Amino acid sequence: GQQVMQIPQYQHVQEGEDFTTYCNSSTTLSNIQWYKQRPGGHPVFLIQLVKSGEVKKQKRLTFQFGEAKKNSSLHITATQTTDVGTYFCAGSGSARQLTFGSGTQLTVLP
Amino acid sequence: DVKVTQSSRYLVKRTGEKVFLECVQDMDHENMFWYRQDPGLGLRLIYFSYDVKMKEKGDIPEGYSVSREKKERFSLILESASTNQTSMYLCASRRAGGTDTQYFGPGTRLTVL
Numbered sequence: 001g002q003q004v005m006q007i008p009q010y011q012h013v014q015e016g017e018d019f020t021t022y023c024n025s026s027t028t029l030s031n032i033q034w035y036k037q038r039p040g041g042h043p044v045f046l047i048q049l050v051k052s053g054e055v056k057k058q059k060r061l062t063f064q065f066g067e068a069k070k071n072s073s074l075h076i077t078a079t080q081t082t083d084v085g086t087y088f089c090a091g092s093g094s095a096r097q098l099t100f101g102s103g104t105q106l107t108v109l110p
Numbered sequence: 111d112v113k114v115t116q117s118s119r120y121l122v123k124r125t126g127e128k129v130f131l132e133c134v135q136d137m138d139h140e141n142m143f144w145y146r147q148d149p150g151l152g153l154r155l156i157y158f159s160y161d162v163k164m165k166e167k168g169d170i171p172e173g174y175s176v177s178r179e180k181k182e183r184f185s186l187i188l189e190s191a192s193t194n195q196t197s198m199y200l201c202a203s204r205r206a207g208g209t210d211t212q213y214f215g216p217g218t219r220l221t222v223l
Contacts, residue, residue: 033211041216042200043153043200043212090212099155102150102152
């Protein structure tokens with residue numbers, strides 16, 4: 001079945017440093033979604049990418065979808081303490097359900 | 111404002127008990143999902159339902175069953191709880207179509223002793 005690998009599992013950064021998490025799928029995806037889960041909270045949708053090579057920005061967050069539609073990344077510029085949480089990618093392939101990556105837990109040190 | 115609610119935030123049960131986890135959404139969504147979340151494993155799909163009375167197995171259905179008698183309600187059932195089912199359980203819903211965002215409930219942290 002479809003698998004989505006996400007790295008790193010954990011990342012500690014100093015406030016102001018950049019952060020990137022990567023997702024790689026075993027199969028071509030029709031779209032990829034990104035979610036953020038704050039400590040003690042539930043996953044909340046951030047964005048969806050559909051097109052090959054697509055790049056979307058939300059303030060300090062930049063999302064990319066690879067040309068082959070098998071990988072994606074989330075980059076945060078100049079992290080803030082409010083960025084703390086676990087970031088999940090979730091890919092949708094031929095089946096209609098999402099397959100989630102294992103998540104990257106981001107800690108931002110003040 | 112969209113809302114997905116789950117019957118309990120925390121639940122403690124004993125091995126062998128039958129456990130019901132309830133999920134209700136008020137968005138008239140056709141699709142509903144049950145996941146479990148464990149450290150290092152992300153969210154794993156247990157069961158999902160594309161419409162009332164319909165259900166399909168996800169990646170880890172063993173030891174679980176589901177019920178969808180009404181559109182707004184999706185129940186997860188542990189027929190005979192075991193300690194390896196101690197986990198965070200998350201319910202989600204979305205509109206039909208397959209590409210829309212999923213909206214998650216607050217989660218139920220289940221401990222099986």
